[in-house]
Amino acid sequence: MRPVESSSYEEYMQYYNATAGEGAAYFQSLDATAGQVKAVTVLYFFFGFLWTSQVLLALNGMIIAGAVCSWYWRVSINLPITKAATRTLLSHIGTVCFGSFIIALVKFVRYVLMAIQTQADKVKDKKVGMILKLALCCVSCCLYCLEKTLKYITNFAYIYTAMQGSGFCGSCKDVFKLLQVRHKLIETFLLRGKVRLTLL
16 A cells, blocks of 8 residues: 555655565566667667668769769760759659668668677577578678679669669669670670680
C-alpha cells in the first residue's frame, strides 16, 4: 500500500524497499529499450551518411558529364557547368538519388556483414567460428563484386542521363546494351587477332 502524505519516514522506506525490485526491473527494461533505440539510430545515421556521400559523388559526376556534353555538342555555350548543375538539380535529382540509394544499400549491407564478421572471432567454438567467418567472407566478397558492378553501370547511366535526359532505369538498360555490344566487339577483335597469330 502506498503511504499517505502524513506517513512516517519508516513507512516510506518500507514501501520503497518493497517496490524497489519493480522499479529496477522497469528501469532495466527502459535501459534495454534505450540500447536498442541507440543501435537503430546509429545504423540509421550511418546509412544516411553512406547515401549522402553517394548522392554527392553522383551529382559531381553528372554535373561534369552534363557540362562536357554541352561543351562538345554546342561549342558556343556560356557557363556550361552552371547550366549542367541547374539541369541536374531540377530534372535529374531523382535519378541521382535512386542510383545512389542502390549503391548505398549494398554498401550498408556489406558493412553490417563486416561488423558481424568481427564478432565471429568471439565465438567460443572454433569450428563454428571458422565456418561462420568463411560464409560471411564469401557473402561479403559477392556483395563487393555486386557493388563494383553497380557503380560501374550507374556511373555510365549518369553520363547517359546527362547526354540523353532519360530516367535511371532507361539509362541503365541502354548502358547495359551498349556494354554488351562493346563486349561483343572486343571478343570479335580478339578472336580475329588470335586467328591471325595462329595462321602466322
